Amino acid sequence: MTDTSFFRRRVDNGGTERMPHWGMNSEYGVLQDVLIGPMDNYTWQMGNAMSRRSVRLGRSFDKEIAKQQYQEMVDIYEHCGVKTHFLKPDSNLPYQIYARDSSVMTPWGPIVTQMYSPWRRGEWLEVVKFYQQADIPLYDVVTAGTFEGGDFMVLEPGVILCGYTGERTSQEGLDQVRGWLEKEGWEFRAYQFDPYFLHLDVKVAMLAEKLAAVCTQAVEQEQLDWFKSRGIEIIDLSYRSVLELGVNVVALGNDRVLVPAGSTELVEKAKAHGLEVFSPDMSQFTSGGGGVHCMCQPLSRKDA
Numbered sequence: 001m002t003d004t005s006f007f008r009r010r011v012d013n014g015g016t017e018r019m020p021h022w023g024m025n026s027e028y029g030v031l032q033d034v035l036i037g038p039m040d041n042y043t044w045q046m047g048n049a050m051s052r053r054s055v056r057l058g059r060s061f062d063k064e065i066a067k068q069q070y071q072e073m074v075d076i077y078e079h080c081g082v083k084t085h086f087l088k089p090d091s092n093l094p095y096q097i098y099a100r101d102s103s104v105m106t107p108w109g110p111i112v113t114q115m116y117s118p119w120r121r122g123e124w125l126e127v128v129k130f131y132q133q134a135d136i137p138l139y140d141v142v143t144a145g146t147f148e149g150g151d152f153m154v155l156e157p158g159v160i161l162c163g164y165t166g167e168r169t170s171q172e173g174l175d176q177v178r179g180w181l182e183k184e185g186w187e188f189r190a191y192q193f194d195p196y197f198l199h200l201d202v203k204v205a206m207l208a209e210k211l212a213a214v215c216t217q218a219v220e221q222e223q224l225d226w227f228k229s230r231g232i233e234i235i236d237l238s239y240r241s242v243l244e245l246g247v248n249v250v251a252l253g254n255d256r257v258l259v260p261a262g263s264t265e266l267v268e269k270a271k272a273h274g275l276e277v278f279s280p281d282m283s284q285f286t287s288g289g290g291g292v293h294c295m296c297q298p299l300s301r302k303d304a
Contacts, residue, residue, distance in 0.1 A: 007268045010140045016108040025042030025107045025157045027206035029301035037099035038089035039070045044288040066284035076278045081232050098294040102127045102136030104149040107126035108140035116146045116168045145172030150199025160188045165201030201293045215242045235269050
């Protein structure tokens with residue numbers, strides 16, 4: 001018989017207890033465990049604006065080069081002391097590699113999301129299987145509208161920043177998750193933007209405590225003022241960097257960041273801020289519409 005408590009450990013009126021190991025209260029706490037999507041069946045999909053742009057510019061996908069780049073990324077995680085976990089591949093899911101989207105991690109456990117694109121809607125199954133096998137009970141499951149993890153950030157302790165376009169993440173999906181997390185006593189900041197940008201993590205990334213990479217040309221002034229009101233310093237990146245997914249990066253904790261080699265602008269600026277930068281070539285993936293942030297779901301971070 002299925003244990004229904006696995007699918008929802010969330011307490012209706014808030015006060016959900018944190019788990020001893022799994023969970024995170026910021027985007028920049030020391031990364032201990034990460035869930036990575038498989039690249040076995042990865043191909044560029046033309047429903048993605050960045051894939052279409054790459055094809056228009058004459059680029060093509062090379063599976064063997066992609067395998068090498070993927071392994072380099074995994075090696076960096078392991079070098080930095082991060083335990084890597086992998087989703088089981090499904091031949092029907094070409095974008096299963098982007099493990100960021102099919103679930104999100106909260107301080108109280110994972111939320112399984114609802115995908116927007118038809119070729120991604122089956123991703124929930126292997127995600128649920130993974131959490132069951134790893135004995136990580138779900139905080140809850142999104143059942144209203146769409147909601148994708150690339151829009152969701154545990155920005156810093158006590159604060160969630162969540163983007164929505166009405167497509168990848170809909171108003172209904174956002175409102176459902178916001179209701180849950182506000183009952184836990186956390187601030188939930190919703191930020192609406194144009195669907196062209198796919199997800200919030202194309203434009204915004206936390207690098208370290210009170211330090212964010214942001215393309216200010218692509219973010220409204222009201223949102224920039226909100227960052228300032230929280231004392232968050234912004235490393236400004238160009239619009240061209242957004243087009244190459246240069247803001248799609250992973251904070252490893254202890255002032256270390258994983259930044260694609262192609263994001264030369266952020267690599268240089270992050271180093272100038274005293275951060276240790278690991279920069280693998282990820283061009284086969286960024287050209288297909290997803291970067292290192294899209295490809296991972298943090299499972300455990302030490303509290304910031």
